[in-house]
Amino acid sequence: MVAAKAIRLVLVLLTVAIVAFALTKNSPVDPINAYLGADIARVGPEQRALIAEKWGFDQPAITQFWRWGQNLLAGDLGYSMTYNAPVADVLVARFYASLPLMTLAWLFSGILGFTLGVVAGAFAGSWADRAIRLYAYVLASTPTFWLAIMLLVVFAVGLNWAPVCCAAPIGVLPEDVTLLDRARHLALPLSALSVLGIAQIALHTRAKMIEIMQSDYALYARAQGASRMDIALRHGARNAALPAVTVLFASLGELFGGSVLAEQVFSYPGLGKATVEAGIRGDVPLLLAITLALTFVVFLGNSIADLLYRLVDPRMASGVRIA
Numbered sequence: 001m002v003a004a005k006a007i008r009l010v011l012v013l014l015t016v017a018i019v020a021f022a023l024t025k026n027s028p029v030d031p032i033n034a035y036l037g038a039d040i041a042r043v044g045p046e047q048r049a050l051i052a053e054k055w056g057f058d059q060p061a062i063t064q065f066w067r068w069g070q071n072l073l074a075g076d077l078g079y080s081m082t083y084n085a086p087v088a089d090v091l092v093a094r095f096y097a098s099l100p101l102m103t104l105a106w107l108f109s110g111i112l113g114f115t116l117g118v119v120a121g122a123f124a125g126s127w128a129d130r131a132i133r134l135y136a137y138v139l140a141s142t143p144t145f146w147l148a149i150m151l152l153v154v155f156a157v158g159l160n161w162a163p164v165c166c167a168a169p170i171g172v173l174p175e176d177v178t179l180l181d182r183a184r185h186l187a188l189p190l191s192a193l194s195v196l197g198i199a200q201i202a203l204h205t206r207a208k209m210i211e212i213m214q215s216d217y218a219l220y221a222r223a224q225g226a227s228r229m230d231i232a233l234r235h236g237a238r239n240a241a242l243p244a245v246t247v248l249f250a251s252l253g254e255l256f257g258g259s260v261l262a263e264q265v266f267s268y269p270g271l272g273k274a275t276v277e278a279g280i281r282g283d284v285p286l287l288l289a290i291t292l293a294l295t296f297v298v299f300l301g302n303s304i305a306d307l308l309y310r311l312v313d314p315r316m317a318s319g320v321r322i323a
Helices: 002-025 031-042 045-055 061-073 087-122 127-140 144-158 179-213 216-223 228-250 252-266 271-281 284-312
Strands: none
Touching: 002 061, 002 284, 031 045, 031 271, 061 284, 087 127, 087 179, 087 228, 087 252, 087 271, 087 284, 127 179, 144 179, 144 252, 179 228, 179 252, 216 228, 228 252, 228 284, 252 271, 252 284, 271 284
């Protein structure tokens, strides 16, 4: 099973790399023009040819991909034109910046979304259920960038409760930045990402909870004198955890997509913002590295979900087929 997953991972990464490379090569962005920026008018054809030779743009696309693949197998992710640094260093630095944001948003989405879904499903039709559904339906259809802009306008510009941008105060050395400063800069991007993820998980959990509360064993427990909340906690929460875990791990890719927009709005220096900058500048090595890293994380998340299924539902661990 492990060998099959490893082979599948290699095939997925190879397919993603080919598709991502083909898309970047067919992009209208000229990497040389993006690299030159404001100096483009002062650079002649000879200098452009030297730049193309330095970065390998003078080679056919297949040759460029083949060389990139060889370097990747040797542990070299390439050199970033955007940041003028090795791609590995950029990836690690931006990953550490995005890790608190994406991890906390992922955890808050799972915990709060599951809790709201259990309450809404256990008391279907009540005022609590209607309020949770209204929240979920409205925010599930709300674009991340729009919500991020609204949070920025209201809480950063209007009320001045939070900083306007960045992951730390501007002009302050990294060693002088306090935990409180980082928390204040993290609050708005975290809110933008968490709010939307909560809605999706809450709706899935609610639907499963309603099915559980109408099942035969729930009706039997109610006939024995158990309260609705007792049934929800003892029977519903455990059974509803399986689809919630599925949605939670499957949302890793969507979480990264949301972080791209949120980090761009708040100028948060994470992987999301690096992806946008690499795309604008045609930075192929950096784009490919971020794409492969995201693919690996999503694949790993789905694999972990498969293992958790057996802990959440003992029938899957014993090999019983569920209809």
